[in-house]
Amino acid sequence: MLEIKPIINTLMRSKAGALLLILQIAITLAIVSNALSIVSNRLDKLTEDTGYDEQGIIAFTVLTYNRNIDRAKQFKEDMLKLKEIDGVIEAMTVSSIPLSSSGGSWTISNHPDELQGKRADSGYIQANHRMVSAFGLTVSEGRDFEAQDETDGSDGQFPSVAIVSRAVANKLFGEGKGLNEFVYSGDNMMKIVGIVETMKSQWPDSKMGDNVVLIPIERSSMYQRVIVKTQPSKRAQIIKMIEPTLLENERQRVIIGVKGLDTAKQQTYQRDTLMIRMLVALIVFLAIITALGIFGLTHFNISKRTKQIGTRRALGARKSAIFRYFLVENTVVTLFGVAVGSVAAMFMGGQLMALYSIPALDGSIVLYTALVIVVMSLLSVYQPAKRAANISPSIATRSI
Incomplete structure (x- = not known):
């Protein structure tokens, strides 16, 4: 008892x-x-899965202070030089580095007049047409970018196509919809040609953490972000080689924050x-x-x-x-x-x-x-x- x-x-x-x-x-x-x-x-x-090949990507920023060079031409030469390094799969300039808490964002709508349609606050990343594979992403619905989709923005022309995250498509067009629909931002109209199931924005812990739009346009600036896709086993060695390789091409610049994408994510969190x-x-x-x-x-x-x-x-x-x-x-x-x-x-x-x-x-x-x-x-x-x-x-x- x-x-x-x-x-x-x-x-x-x-x-x-x-x-x-x-x-x-x-x-x-x-x-x-x-x-x-x-x-x-x-x-x-x-x-949680971000969609990116965090272990294989290196991200950094190049601050160029030589105003007399053709930056677009210089960066094309830089990317070719980086691709010559053993273990480098891809290298490209980008407008923003994902998971980094820094970059561009905008409001897109499913109607030319955003006040009449559904809207979504979203991060965006601009790079050349190979960015999907460079980031290690997978297009789950639709197609990847093609070479003819890309513009350089030199004549004011904006791309007519985009790839969006599933979260963006669902918010604007409903669950499971969005492919081949059009999205609008200001005067720009883009057709959604592909949807990525999982893709985090530059601000993964924010309300628009899952909202990303990829745009095939390649631009260069004095403060230029770059990503390098590598074989994960060789990434540590490649990180040490990036700064001397780029400075060998052009010395009047500073290479800032060379690190793996997983490290950028850790710093964000x-x-x-x-x-x-x-x-x-x-x-x-x-x-x-x-x-x-x-x-x-x-x-x-x-x-x-x-x-x-x-x-x-x-x-x-x-x-x-x-x-x-x-x-x-x-x-x-x-x-x-x-x-x-x-x-x-x-x-x-x-x-x-x-x-x-x-x-x-x-x-x-x-x-x-x-x-x-x-x-x-x-x-x-x-x-x-x-x-x-x-x-x-x-x-x-x-x-x-």
Whole structure:
């Protein structure tokens, strides 16, 4: 028999300690479950597929301060020189580097008058017609760019075709639609000739993180971004060769931030990584404090009830009964704390979702956290309960 009624009566006679522990467990459950939810959400973002060949792409910027050179011609020579490096598959100038938190964005619409049609805020990337393969992307519907699709913009001509991410197509034309439809931005009209299922923008953690438009136009500027597609096994070696190779062609410029696309992504998510580390530290801290609280309260109760325990032992109570008593008492207190904490966790989750647009708290996370706290409480009370069970009846009765 678990002696629930005597346990409840004992707790009611000593409310303060039990109430403090219930409150501590409730607060721990509420905070930890919401922290775990945020950590899980951030980890999903850090590990989700971006669509790009992150391990094979090198990205960097070239700042040219020689105004007397033909930049377009110079960059064509540069790209040819880079392609001569062993392990380089493709090299090209681009208007933006994906996942880098920097680049161009615009609002596109499915109607010439954007006020009358559906609109989508989107990042865009301009490069030559080989950009899809250079980024390691796959066109899931429609076709890739062809050489005749590309323009250089020198005569003001804008491309008439585009490839978009699935998110853009769905937002403008509905689920599963968009291929061969037209999109508009200002005076520019482009036909969607291809759709990429997964493609992250320059700002992967923003509301337009999945919205990207690829445009086959190649331009050059004083502050020019470049990507190099490589064999992943040779990328580290190639990174070291890029700056000397380009400076050999033209010295009046600076090569900035030569790094892998995966590194650019990590830098973009630095705040998320820091947040995860801080929340994990908070979770561990609260778990330790709660475990110590359970241990301390049980130890205090045993010290206070030494005579009572000794009397029970003298009357024939087994060690297992004493041990079980304190396990059950601790479990009752923990379950009260878990019940209160579960309600508090869901309320806190709702407030965080309303104030900070954090995804809704999953009830399964609250359940798992509650189970861990129950197990942790049992482990915390094990040693004090074992000590209580070993109290000798003779030692206890001497204190009478």
